[in-house]
Amino acid sequence: MADVNDFMKNVAPEDGELPEWATVTFDTSTPSIARVYDAFLNGKDNFAVDRQVAQAILEVVPESARLAQDNRAWIGRVVTWLVGEAGIRQIIDLGSGLPASSNVHDYAQRIAPDTRVAYVDNDPIVLAHGRAMLDVNSRTTVITADVRDLDDVFDNDDLRALIDLDQPFAILLASVLHHFPDGQDRAVARMLRERMSPGSYLAVANVADPGTDDRVEKLVSAARANGMDTGFWRPYPQHRMYFGDLDLVPPGLCPVNEWKPDEDTPTESPVHHLYLGGVGYYGG
Numbered sequence: 001m002a003d004v005n006d007f008m009k010n011v012a013p014e015d016g017e018l019p020e021w022a023t024v025t026f027d028t029s030t031p032s033i034a035r036v037y038d039a040f041l042n043g044k045d046n047f048a049v050d051r052q053v054a055q056a057i058l059e060v061v062p063e064s065a066r067l068a069q070d071n072r073a074w075i076g077r078v079v080t081w082l083v084g085e086a087g088i089r090q091i092i093d094l095g096s097g098l099p100a101s102s103n104v105h106d107y108a109q110r111i112a113p114d115t116r117v118a119y120v121d122n123d124p125i126v127l128a129h130g131r132a133m134l135d136v137n138s139r140t141t142v143i144t145a146d147v148r149d150l151d152d153v154f155d156n157d158d159l160r161a162l163i164d165l166d167q168p169f170a171i172l173l174a175s176v177l178h179h180f181p182d183g184q185d186r187a188v189a190r191m192l193r194e195r196m197s198p199g200s201y202l203a204v205a206n207v208a209d210p211g212t213d214d215r216v217e218k219l220v221s222a223a224r225a226n227g228m229d230t231g232f233w234r235p236y237p238q239h240r241m242y243f244g245d246l247d248l249v250p251p252g253l254c255p256v257n258e259w260k261p262d263e264d265t266p267t268e269s270p271v272h273h274l275y276l277g278g279v280g281y282y283g284g
């Protein structure tokens with residue numbers, strides 16, 4: 001087990017007691033979703049067991065590293081659009097993951113510094129590491145909660161202090177639903193839609209199975225053989241259900257690199273059809 005107190009040596013006051021979140025220990029014997037994803041992004045907040053999963057997957061499909069990169073770039077474009085074009089000033093990033101090179105508040109506050117961002121994840125390592133890089137000003141916060149228990153998320157005092165749920169907000173749900181089994185994915189999406197106030201947006205992206213790509217089976221087999229029991233690749237109609245009756249913002253639900261691409265978006269990604277994303281709008 002690694003102890004977060006090692007990590008805290010550099011940031012905790014010498015004579016002060018560590019806060020509760022800083023006393024968490026991490027299970028380093030089984031891979032965690034957040035840490036494996038971090039390994040895919042060449043992050044440093046992962047352990048050998050996590051890197052083993054990433055390496056096994058990259059061995060069978062080397063270009064799959066692009067999946068995480070394309071997804072992160074999509075998040076950047078979505079947030080830029082939500083804040084810059086749609087006028088959104090409140091964002092709830094569900095299953096936010098470990099800090100990356102550019103985070104949601106970086107994109108948002110670059111355009112509108114008053115944008116408030118609540119990061120939510122159920123892995124305590126995200127809170128521990130996120131305090132330093134995500135909870136950086138009075139307009140950001142990081143909380144630990146499970147998105148399958150939305151009362152836990154939406155009744156959280158820190159989130160409520162930052163986000164006015166009666167005003168429009170955006171929910172980001174990137175690479176989270178594909179970790180939930182069939183049925184639970186749709187249920188979470190539906191319950192989230194029911195929480196949206198008029199003028200709000202729901203942005204969702206997940207790995208996808210186009211039905212014609214034999215790399216999907218290789219990716220799943222490598223993950224399962226190395227201790228990752230989640231990561232479900234689903235066909236387009238299942239992704240479409242996440243948006244229910246919401247209006248899909250053009251260009252709709254599509255491969256992430258086709259969603260409002262900018263000059264940096266690769267049009268020839270080798271994993272182009274393996275990641276779908278879209279943004280839904282609730283007019284009220």
Ligand SMILES: C[S@@+](CC[C@H](N)C(=O)[O-])C[C@H]1O[C@@H](n2cnc3c(N)ncnc32)[C@H](O)[C@@H]1O
Pocket residue numbers: 033034037071072075094095096097098120121122123126145146147148173174175176179
């Ligand atoms: C693949 S990472 C995606 C991170 C980020 N959203 C992105 O797309 O770059 C999935 C994240 O969802 C989190 N997660 C998985 N199940 C969750 C749950 N039930 N509640 C909250 N977070 C969850 C994991 O801990 C992980 O950090």
